[in-house]
Amino acid sequence: QVQLVESGGGSVQAGGSLRLSCAASGYTYSSYWKGWFRQAPGKEREGIAAINSDGGTSYADSVKGRFTISRDNAKNTLYLQMNSLKPEDTAMYHCASYASAESTYCSGGYCYADLDAWGQGTLVTVSS
Numbered sequence: 001q002v003q004l005v006e007s008g009g010g011s012v013q014a015g016g017s018l019r020l021s022c023a024a025s026g027y028t029y030s031s032y033w034k035g036w037f038r039q040a041p042g043k044e045r046e047g048i049a050a051i052n053s054d055g056g057t058s059y060a061d062s063v064k065g066r067f068t069i070s071r072d073n074a075k076n077t078l079y080l081q082m083n084s085l086k087p088e089d090t091a092m093y094h095c096a097s098y099a100s101a102e103s104t105y106c107s108g109g110y111c112y113a114d115l116d117a118w119g120q121g122t123l124v125t126v127s128s
Contacts, residue, residue: 002026002117004095009122016085016126022078022095022119031097033104033111034071036080038091038124047110049080050098060109063089085126092121 008020020036035050048060049069057069068081078095098104098113105112 002097004097004117004119006093006095006119006122009093009124011125011127012085014086014126014128017081017083018085018124020080020082020093020095020122020124022080024076024078024097024117031100031116032102033098033100033106033113034078035096035098035109035111036069036078037094037096038089039094040088040091043091045094047108049109050106050111051078052100052102052106058106058109058111063109082124085124087126087128090124090126092123094121095119 002024003026004022006022033050033052037045037047039045048063050058051069051071066084070079096115097117098111099116100113
């Protein structure tokens with residue numbers, strides 16, 4: 001069973017940057033699509049970025065141009081570089097992998113497939 005562990009969250013002022021990491025352990029495999037979600041207090045979970053094994057990416061409009069998703073398959077690690085952070089980016093950030101294939105449809109940072117692994121999350125707080 002794959003375990004995902006996020007790190008890199010913290011408190012930052014608006015305009016600052018953070019880099020989140022997501023390390024996979026256990027039975028590791030290379031899911032075609034992996035992604036980042038976030039959930040702010042009182043709001044629904046939101047898929048914000050996804051990346052496939054070929055490097056193709058998809059972003060939510062709310063983070064496009066500010067966040068960059070990347071993956072290192074050799075290290076079984078997923079990353080999210082977050083720049084120009086805003087107070088509305090404050091949330092718990094989770095990484096996940098999708099039970100996916102090349103035919104899986106992804107748009108707006110979200111893939112239309114079941115999740116087969118989910119991390120416990122890392123908290124990002126952005127102050128104004």
